[in-house]
Amino acid sequence: MVKNLEWDKTLKHNQSINLDQVPQDFEDAARLVRSSRIGYAVETDxxxxxxxxxxxxxxxxxxxxxxxxxxxxx
Structure with a gap:
């Protein structure tokens, strides 16, 4: 299950992100990460x-x- 979290700019690492809600400029990068082996790890809290x-x-x-x-x- 992917949580709908806001990116906390005060934290430096260990945050999950919803790749379905990225800005248009980063859609290609999000698609690449989503299809890679780390896609699940990036999206899972x-x-x-x-x-x-x-x-x-x-x-x-x-x-x-x-x-x-x-x-x-x-």
């Missing part, structure tokens, strides 16, 4: 609990296999 973030960083280590990011188990 998910609760992330502080304990999960703490556990992620306590177990985090560099991804030495691909050198592409951080690996962790929560």
């Amino acid at each position: 998910v609760k992330v609990y502080k304990i999960h973030i703490q556990e992620f960083w306590e177990n985090a280590k560099p991804d030495t296999i691909n050198n592409r990011g951080i690996s962790s188990t929560v």
